[in-house]
Amino acid sequence: MTESVPAPATPSQDAKSFADHLRAIEFDARMVGMIAALAVIWLGFNWLSGGAFLTPRNLWNLSVQTASVAVMACGMVLVIVTRNIDLSVGSMLGFVGMVTGLVQAQLLPGLLGFEHPATWLLSIAAAVALGGLIGLFQGALIAYLAIPSFIVTLGGLLVWRGGAWWVTQGQTIAPMDSRFRPLGGGIEGAIGTTASWAIGLIICALIIAGIAFARRRRKRYGFALRPLWAEIVLAALACGTVLGAVMIANAYALPAGVARRLTEAKGGTWPEGGLIIGHGLAVPVLLALAVGVAMSFLARRLRFGRYVFSIGGNPEAAQLSGVNTRKVLMLVYGLMGMLVGIAACISTARLNAATNSAGQLDELYVIAAAVIGGTSLAGGIGTIAGAMLGALVMQSLQSGMVLIGVDTPLQNIVVGIVLVLAVWLDGLYRKRLG
Amino acid sequence: MDMTTPLVEMREISIAFGGIKAVDHASVDLHAGEVVGLLGHNGAGKSTLIKILSGAYHADAGEIRIAGKPVSISSPRDAKRHGIETIYQTLALADNVDAAANIFLGRELLTSWGTLDDSAMEAETRKVMGRLNPHFRRFKEPVKALSGGQRQSVAIARAIYFNARVLIMDEPTAALGPAETKQVADLILELKKQGIGIFLISHDLHDVFDLADRVSVMKNGKVVGTAHVRDVTQDEVLGMIISGKCPPGAVAGPGALRS
Ligand SMILES: Nc1ncnc2c1ncn2[C@@H]1O[C@H](COP(=O)(O)OP(=O)(O)O)[C@@H](O)[C@H]1O
Ligand SMILES: [Mg+2]
Numbered sequence: 001m002t003e004s005v006p007a008p009a010t011p012s013q014d015a016k017s018f019a020d021h022l023r024a025i026e027f028d029a030r031m032v033g034m035i036a037a038l039a040v041i042w043l044g045f046n047w048l049s050g051g052a053f054l055t056p057r058n059l060w061n062l063s064v065q066t067a068s069v070a071v072m073a074c075g076m077v078l079v080i081v082t083r084n085i086d087l088s089v090g091s092m093l094g095f096v097g098m099v100t101g102l103v104q105a106q107l108l109p110g111l112l113g114f115e116h117p118a119t120w121l122l123s124i125a126a127a128v129a130l131g132g133l134i135g136l137f138q139g140a141l142i143a144y145l146a147i148p149s150f151i152v153t154l155g156g157l158l159v160w161r162g163g164a165w166w167v168t169q170g171q172t173i174a175p176m177d178s179r180f181r182p183l184g185g186g187i188e189g190a191i192g193t194t195a196s197w198a199i200g201l202i203i204c205a206l207i208i209a210g211i212a213f214a215r216r217r218r219k220r221y222g223f224a225l226r227p228l229w230a231e232i233v234l235a236a237l238a239c240g241t242v243l244g245a246v247m248i249a250n251a252y253a254l255p256a257g258v259a260r261r262l263t264e265a266k267g268g269t270w271p272e273g274g275l276i277i278g279h280g281l282a283v284p285v286l287l288a289l290a291v292g293v294a295m296s297f298l299a300r301r302l303r304f305g306r307y308v309f310s311i312g313g314n315p316e317a318a319q320l321s322g323v324n325t326r327k328v329l330m331l332v333y334g335l336m337g338m339l340v341g342i343a344a345c346i347s348t349a350r351l352n353a354a355t356n357s358a359g360q361l362d363e364l365y366v367i368a369a370a371v372i373g374g375t376s377l378a379g380g381i382g383t384i385a386g387a388m389l390g391a392l393v394m395q396s397l398q399s400g401m402v403l404i405g406v407d408t409p410l411q412n413i414v415v416g417i418v419l420v421l422a423v424w425l426d427g428l429y430r431k432r433l434g
Numbered sequence: 435m436d437m438t439t440p441l442v443e444m445r446e447i448s449i450a451f452g453g454i455k456a457v458d459h460a461s462v463d464l465h466a467g468e469v470v471g472l473l474g475h476n477g478a479g480k481s482t483l484i485k486i487l488s489g490a491y492h493a494d495a496g497e498i499r500i501a502g503k504p505v506s507i508s509s510p511r512d513a514k515r516h517g518i519e520t521i522y523q524t525l526a527l528a529d530n531v532d533a534a535a536n537i538f539l540g541r542e543l544l545t546s547w548g549t550l551d552d553s554a555m556e557a558e559t560r561k562v563m564g565r566l567n568p569h570f571r572r573f574k575e576p577v578k579a580l581s582g583g584q585r586q587s588v589a590i591a592r593a594i595y596f597n598a599r600v601l602i603m604d605e606p607t608a609a610l611g612p613a614e615t616k617q618v619a620d621l622i623l624e625l626k627k628q629g630i631g632i633f634l635i636s637h638d639l640h641d642v643f644d645l646a647d648r649v650s651v652m653k654n655g656k657v658v659g660t661a662h663v664r665d666v667t668q669d670e671v672l673g674m675i676i677s678g679k680c681p682p683g684a685v686a687g688p689g690a691l692r693s
Contacts, residue, residue, distance in 0.1 A: 217553045218553060220553070221553045221554070221556070221557045223553065223556065223557075300550075301549040301550055302548075302549060302550065303542050303544070303550060306531070306535060306539070306542060306550060309528070309530060309531055310528035310530075310531055310535065310536075310539055311528075312530065313528030313529045313530035313531060313576075314526065314527065314528045314529060316524075316526060317525075317526040317527055317528045317536075317539070318528060318539065318540075319490075319510065320488070320490055320510050320520070320522060320526045321510065321526070321539040321540035321541075321592075322509070322510045322511040322514060322539075322540035322541070323539065323540050380528070380529070380530035381530055
């Protein structure tokens with residue numbers, strides 16, 4: 001037994017191996033691997049498309065297209081971590097989207113009047129509440145009646161897709177409220193360059209404060225600290241990424257007509273040669289990031305998240321430790337449903353219409369994003385950040401293939417192969433690290 | 435010692451799983467500062483009996499008294515509220531999280547913001563593990579990465595950290611080498627001195643004879659008999675385990691062989 005060998009009182013500095021150093025700076029090889037894979041995909045498509053991939057315009061659209069799946073992937077991580085699955089999210093998105101469209105285009109205008117300032121907020125609240133209720137209901141069937149989640153949510157996949165049709169007998173609802181539409185991105189969903197810089201700087205400040213705060217805590221308890229240089233490099237990389245993303249979003253210029261209208265609306269005059277006004281970050285992207293941060297916080301810093309992971313590691317152990325495993329499982333599905341509600345708002349706003357086919361096949365993209373992002377189907381392992389990166393990887397593959405003119409059947413084939421390959425590689429990596 | 439009210443009394447406890455009477459009218463008791471060995475073959479019902487006390491199972495019939503008062507234990511939380519801590523035979527650890535997360539699972543330390551106070555939990559874990567396994571260093575790793583002995587230390591740490599009144603140890607030395615087994619034996623004697631009552635389950639007769647004040651022997655879900663270790667020989671107890679024959683030094687239970 002290794003622990004019966006007394007450890008030297010002070011391990012000499014130079015005896016430390018490379019692996020020890022990596023551990024000391026808490027190097028996350030899986031995350032770095034994913035970022036590398038993303039870089040390869042981006043550079044590859046950029047080369048194949050003759051430089052059309054790494055343009056502000058394409059990257060901006062990519063970020064907006066990723067948002068809805070990324071939001072749902074955050075919830076799917078927790079579902080899969082508890083050794084369960086949710087196949088119903090795509091259909092739920094369709095159903096919740098239809099109901100939200102109905103509430104927004106018929107119910108609320110009847111009650112409050114057309115284009116009422118509260119309509120967008122009430123619509124979102126309705127979507128999140130409805131999604132949450134559906135999730136709780138499915139979760140209760142799984143947790144308290146012990147029906148396998150695969151079956152409950154497979155049933156849900158059929159039920160909610162049918163329900164989405166029933167809401168309006170198949171009719172599409174359009175258009176959406178003008179204050180609701182920014183949720184989907186597009187020109188009205190771009191927050192502008194100044195606000196983007198402000199948000200970017202605030203995020204950087206929070207990152208630095210977070211790192212400093214964690215370091216102070218560890219110091220107080222006298223635990224080993226990461227070397228200062230590693231902290232600084234980490235902070236610099238994180239802030240660099242944030243500000244780089246802002247720069248790219250700001251570099252994507254609004255169409256001249258829109259820019260002119262905007263300038264004149266602010267009382268400015270449109271100069272002869274025109275003006276370049278950038279889009280800035282998109283609302284759905286900010287929403288997805290906020291969801292990601294909140295879900296990471298919940299998963300890692302709150303008791304609830306600790307319970308979710310311990311249930312995934314050993315459900316019996318969690319129960320014997322006094323965790324109310326059934327309630328936690330039901331709440332995980334409730335949370336998943338709320339995130340589907342948010343995603344439904346994003347995709348309805350993006351289409352500027354509620355259609356009963358919205359979200360078709362999304363369940364597969366969401367599960368794939370979580371799994372590519374390192375969530376283990378055996379349960380107990382997964383990160384929110386990984387799943388969001390996984391969503392970006394999936395969307396990059398798809399957008400890239402569209403850009404270089406790969407036809408749809410081949411796109412599906414490639415995405416399918418990449419999914420299987422990614423999980424295989426992940427399994428190899430896990431085995432090597434034990 | 436037997437004159438005082440027992441800390442724990444389990445009376446006429448029965449539980450069946452699909453027709454199999456895993457525990458059948460079993461009665462055992464335990465005093466403060468006492469070690470009671472629970473002996474019997476595999477499948478005798480030892481783990482099932484103590485799981486009823488620790489809230490993992492709910493008895494079909496019978497009564498549990500703590501310090502003379504009847505109590506209802508319907509969940510592990512209830513048991514812990516009565517100061518009953520358990521080291522399960524399977525250890526019951528969540529393999530994917532670290533030692534601190536396991537020790538505090540269900541009873542996490544929180545910051546004033548209501549978030550997990552991982553630093554405080556790690557600091558406490560270092561203290562309690564230092565007492566059990568001074569060479570333990572792998573505080574940051576999931577317990578899956580630990581050796582059998584280290585995992586056992588984590589399970590023991592979880593049980594003793596919260597000031598138990600009653601400690602249930604189900605085969606606590608099963609995964610341990612001789613040196614660590616000795617450590618656990620020393621720990622049991624120390625806890626006994628602090629006035630904690632301990633149910634020690636083992637299939638190793640020698641271990642139990644060295645540590646226990648009394649032994650109860652189970653066979654086919656029934657208690658064969660209970661005896662002070664000074665009143666019976668090891669061979670007699672072996673006879674109880676194998677054939678269910680109750681020697682004169684023991685108080686016969688419902689499972690005793692009638693002659
Ligand atoms: N959860 C359960 N479901 C069905 N049968 C069980 C369960 N737990 C224990 N048993 C049965 O109860 C009997 C007693 O088992 P156990 O208490 O584990 O014995 P011991 O700990 O003395 O080896 C065995 O026959 C076992 O198969
Ligand atoms: Mg047993």
